[in-house]
Amino acid sequence: MSLLDPGFLRRLARLRLVARRRFAGASAGARRSTRRGSSAEFADHRPYYPGDDVRRIDWNAYARLEELVLRLFVAEEDLSLYLLVDTSASLGEPREKLDVAKHVAAGLGYVALTGSDRVSVWPFADRLRAPSAPVRGKKRVGTLLRTLDALAPSGETDLARAVDELCARRPRPGLVAVISDFLDPAGYQRPIDRLLAERHEPVLLHVVHPEELDPTPGGDFVLVDAERGTSLEVSLDERSLRAYRARVRAFLDELTAFAKRRGLYYGRVSTAEDFETTLLRYLGAAPRAGQA
Amino acid sequence: MELLSPLSLAWLGLLAPLVLLYVLKRRRERRIVGSTLLWEAALRDLRAERPWQRLRPHLSLLLQALVLIAGALALARPTGAGQVPAGARLAVVVDVSSSMAAREDGQTRLERATGLARGLARDLPPGGAMMLVAAGAEAEVLAAPTSDRVRLEAALDRLRVRGPGADLEAAVALAAERLRDAPAGSRVVVFTDAAIAGTLVLDATVPVEVRPIGEALSNHAILALDVRAHPSEEISDRADVFVRLARFGEGRGEVRVRASIEGGRELAARRLTLEAGEPTGLVLSAELPPDGSARGALVRVELETVGGDDPFPLDDVAAAPSPAARRLPVFLVGDAPPAVTRVLSADREVELFATSLARLAERGADAPPLDGLFVYAGPTPEAAPPGDSLVVAPTGDAVFGVGLGAPVARPTLVSWEEGDPRLRFVRFADVHLGAIRPIEGGSARALLTTDAGPAIASLSRPDGETTLVAFDPADGDWTSRPDFVVFFRNVLERARERRAAGGIAPGALGAPxxxxxxxxxxxxxxxxxxxxxxxxxxxxxxxxxxxxxxxxxxxxxxxxxxxxxxNLTDAEESDLSPRAVFSRRGGAGGVATVEPVEHREAWPFLVGAVLALLAIEVLWGTRKGAAA
Structure with a gap:
């Protein structure tokens, strides 16, 4: 399905992207910011220091306290959404994994753009690939969708390196949607922690295929790793499948527990189900999480 | 290649199940998946759970199969051709003739043959035995058939080059005789340079392998040496040194010939070119006076190849006595019959000194020993002097431990030893002696026997020889015959030769x-x-x-x-080209001629391969484990 399907776009338009935390922004937007700004909502006072905008001096307070203090207001700023999309070869086997990853990214991006937020796409595999320039405004939806549509799977997964390279560019803290299968031999914990340390809010969207979760029993195969090229002889008998399922279960449990420990949203995106459902589930859960 | 322990190849039977499991590998469908990380973890879990796993095509499988093959082959003790089957006997005949001293590639032919024989001894299979025969002029068994490698090594250490001649036929016959009842596979191995002219019939009931040692080499040699007196009016001690030289092989070569007094000055030197196949005579003139003790000098001739090394040094040196060595001091003790004095004086190379027992007794113990022929006429001392002596008409009852009987007048001459050098050209037919005193005692060897007993006898001692003439030559008609002069000249000549030879019996090069x-x-x-x-x-x-x-x-x-x-001076030995033709009696069967092979068992290399394979396997396994 093309990312520009009209029905899909109409359904997305009804949604409102809500971040779970307030972030500082470079320009005024529709989201509360942790920075004090110039909106009408009062936040606090602070002492005046030479050089401050004298227009912000609270003269009423001066009359009462005989001290110069400034009135501080909650700034309303735009949200930066970073779509960190895994384009490694493992997302191409089967191809539906990358497709669903792109659809989820497109949906998130669309919602953000319609909410006046900044959106940029950061595809990665063994390293960060050419990120797109941040776009803002509903008119840039086409640009976003074309960028996502051009992504193709290749290379191994190295989330840690990709995150390091992302952080090296010192983007404004924002919402980082990590859309991946998280099958990284080096692990996913450290890069996610790094994002947290850089004051980003990671959202873990785990792309899975049903055959990965529960392979069809029967048959002897030489499984070839799409990323590393290594092969493995596997007989899909009950014993092997039982061991594999246990491993998958442990992997999913660990990922879920990791996200929970850090207060992150973790959503599983299966190629077998409508990705919109997953997206709406996240968008619906976000306000509650953000208020917590 | 032979296997000394072929039964060990049964270990290769283990390869069958190993390969079978490999061949029976299930055919699998290839499927590309996003990642095998979780599958790898799951399979590790499975392997940890169960002791057995399915055999898969694996580098380890290949390495272990190779280890098994190499190990089984090592146990089978593969070796080069010519090894002895288990239980068989091996007789090694080594040519020890002089030509085996020729050097090739930094070692002599005998050293190479010994090394090869040592390899055979080292590679003896279990139950095998080996004997060692040295084939010189006579065959000598250095080691009887034995499996004791220490004894064999000791026998091999005793191998050394002897004089000219190698009786390979006798040596092979001797070895074959010892192997007559040996089990199948027994054989005789002959290491020789085959530098022997003619056809050698190696008669044996067991197979005979001749392993040639060495190749045809060019060689310069001294074939003959003689020193003759050639006095002139000015120089009485002048002598000519006759040297016969030859080049064996091909082409020509330049040599330098140097004659010198043994341990002393150089007499003459000459440089000349030798053509192959054309022996050359050379005469060097020199002055050779006797030394202070009237002993003649010994002449040493050396041959040096110009611009190259000579592969065979044994024929590059020769020594010979000088004519001065023929001068024989004769100490005449007592009053000898005039005929005897006259015949002694008539020899130009005799220096006659008249003395007496009393004067000899006056010589101190530290006086230099008198080196010459003692001639006693009449009384004799109790003990014989060192060296040779002649006793004529003794007067005592005994001479040097041999008794003398009462005089017997006009005995009848019965026989005489014609083969003795002292009686060469001497006949006693029609000779009439006056009276003799029969020589008694078993230690005397009769030279002239009468009906009354021996009249002339030879008394041999380790340090000398005495010729005893137990009658007065002047009593009778012997002195009037030429045989009388010839006899005394023979005695002088014999004493001269023995003295010139140093008193040690002549022998071949390398002989004890x-x-x-x-x-x-x-x-x-x-x-x-x-x-x-x-x-x-x-x-x-x-x-x-x-x-x-x-x-x-x-x-x-x-x-x-x-x-x-x-001296060697033997053209047969100096010709270093292999030329012997080997055959068996009646021409049947022939003799296998095998190029010598350094026999080394292959098992050390196979064991090395096993260790290397194991190391690779371990490295591979550990690295794979680490990666997992």
Missing amino acids: LRVPAPDGARVGVTTPSGRALAGTSRGGVAVIDVPAEPGVFVARVGERERFALR
Whole structure:
């Protein structure tokens, strides 16, 4: 399905992207910011220091306290959404994994753009690939969708390196949607922690295929790793499948527990189900999480 | 290639199930998946759970199969061709003739043959036995058939080059006789340079392998040496040194010939070119006066190849006595019959000194020994002097331990030893003696026998020889016959030869020196190369095993020095080309001629391969484990 399907776009338009935390922004937007700004909502006072905008001096307070203090207001700023999309070869086997990853990214991006937020796409595999320039405004939806549509799977997964390279560019803290299968031999914990340390809010969207979760029993195969090229002889008998399922279960449990420990949203995106459902589930859960 | 323990190949039977499991590998469908990380973890879990796993095509499988093959082959002890089957006997005949001293590639032919024989001894299979026969002029068994490698090594260490000639036929026959009842697979292996002319019939009931050692080499040699007196009016001690030289092989070569007095000055030198196949005679003139003790000098001739090394040094040196060595001091003790004095004086190379027993007794113990022929007329001392002596018409009842009977007038001559050098060209037919005193005692060997008993006899001792004439030659008609003069000249000539030869019996190059010496006496020998050897006299003779070196050997017994000259001068040995033709009796069967092979068992290499494979396997396994 093309990312520009009209029905899909109409359904997305009804949604409102809500971040779970307030972030500082470079320009005024529709989201509360942790920075004090110039909106009408009062936040606090602070002492005046030479050089401050004298227009912000609270003269009423001066009359009462005989001290110069400034009135501080909650700034309303735009949200930066970073779509960190895994384009490694493992997302191409089967191809539906990358497709669903792109659809989820497109949906998130669309919602953000319609909410006046900044959106940029950061595809990665063994390293960060050419990120797109941040776009803002509903008119840039086409640009976003074309960028996502051009992504193709290749290379191994190295989330840690990709995150390091992302952080090296010192983007404004924002919402980082990590859309991946998280099958990284080096692990996913450290890069996610790094994002947290850089004051980003990671959202873990785990792309899975049903055959990965529960392979069809029967048959002897030489499984070839799409990323590393290594092969493995596997007989899909009950014993092997039982061991594999246990491993998958442990992997999913660990990922879920990791996200929970850090207060992150973790959503599983299966190629077998409508990705919109997953997206709406996240968008619906976000306000509650953000208020917590 | 042979296997010394072929039964060990049964271990290869383990390869069948190993390969079978490999061949029976299930055919699998290839499927590309996003990642095998979780599958790898799951399979590790499975392997940890169960002791058995399915055999998969694996580098380890290949390495382990190779280890198994190499190990089984190592146990089977594969070796090069020519090895002895288990239980068989091997007779190794090694040519020890002089030509085996030729050097090739930094070692002599004998050293190479010994090394190869040592390899055979080392590679003996379980139950195998080996004997060692040295084929010199006579065959000698150095080791009877044995499996004891220490004994074999010791016997191999005793192999050394001997004199000319290698009786390979006798050696092979001797070895084959020992292998007559040996099990199948037994054989005779002959290491020889085949530098023997003609056809050799190697008659044996077991297979005979001839393994040639060495190749045809060019060689310069001294074929003959003689020193003759050639006095002139100005120089009475002038002598000519006759040398016969030859080049064996092909082409031509330049040599330098140098003649010198043994241990002294150089006499003459000459440089000349030798053509192959054209022996050349060379005459060098020199002055050769006797030394202070009237002993003639010994002449040493050396041959040096110009611009190259000579592969065979044994024929590059020769030694010979000078004419001055023919001068024989004769000490006449007592009043000899005029006929005897006259015949002694008539010899131009005799220096006659008249003396008496009393004057001899007056010589101090530290006086230098008199070196010459003692001629006693009448009374004799109790003990014989060192060296040779002649007793004529003794007056006592005994001479040097041999009794003399009462005089017997006009005995009838019965027989005489025509083969004795002293009686060469001497006949006693129609000779009439006046009276004799029959010689008694078993130690005397009769030279002339009468009906009354021996009239002339030879008394041999380790350090000398006495000719006893137990009658007055002037009493009768013997002195009027030429045979009388010839007899005394023969006695002088024999004494002269024995003295010139140093008192040591002549022998072939490499033959042990038999040095006469009193029982128990310590005898020291210095070889031409200066090596010191020693031995003890047993039964009047000290047998000293000497190396095959040409030149002068000096033997010391007490204060006396004796000399032994050893030369090769044998064209057969100097020709280093392999030319012998080997056959079997009746021409049937023939003789296998096999190029010598350095026999080394392959198992050390196979064990090395096993270790290398194991190391690879371990490295691979650990790395794979680490990666997992």
